[in-house]
Amino acid sequence: QVQLVESGGGLVQAGDSLRLSCAASGGTFSSTRMGWFRQAPGKEREFVAVDNWSGVHTYYADSVKGRFTVSRDNGKNTVYLQMNSLKPEDTGFYYCAVHRIGPYTNPDAYAYWGQGTRVTVSP
Numbered sequence: 001q002v003q004l005v006e007s008g009g010g011l012v013q014a015g016d017s018l019r020l021s022c023a024a025s026g027g028t029f030s031s032t033r034m035g036w037f038r039q040a041p042g043k044e045r046e047f048v049a050v051d052n053w054s055g056v057h058t059y060y061a062d063s064v065k066g067r068f069t070v071s072r073d074n075g076k077n078t079v080y081l082q083m084n085s086l087k088p089e090d091t092g093f094y095y096c097a098v099h100r101i102g103p104y105t106n107p108d109a110y111a112y113w114g115q116g117t118r119v120t121v122s123p
Helices: none
Strands: 003-007 010-013 018-025 034-039 046-050 068-073 078-083 092-099 110-113 117-122
Touching: 003 092, 003 110, 018 034, 018 092, 018 117, 034 068, 034 078, 046 068, 078 092
Parallel strands: 010 117
Antiparallel strands: 003 018, 018 078, 034 046, 034 092, 068 078, 092 110, 092 117
């Protein structure tokens, strides 16, 4: 059974950094893409970033490009989201997910999700 567990969220000030982790178990993830999404209160879940097994072909939402970096450690079955220069609009629950088929930006293209970790950025 595939399980994803996110961690690393917290309350920070604008301009600060956070690194989120997503620990995966119950499957082989070294050859799959792992995505990050976020959901702010009252808003739909939105795409943040997606990596691939080599870490070369990564894609980011325009809103985080240049500030966020996705990476992974296949030996630890863990994917990371380094978030720098955080803004209040980055506030929300952050989720990692296993991509299966379809557009990377579409949540329906992902098969397994973690429970999320909360990120709050104060002005």
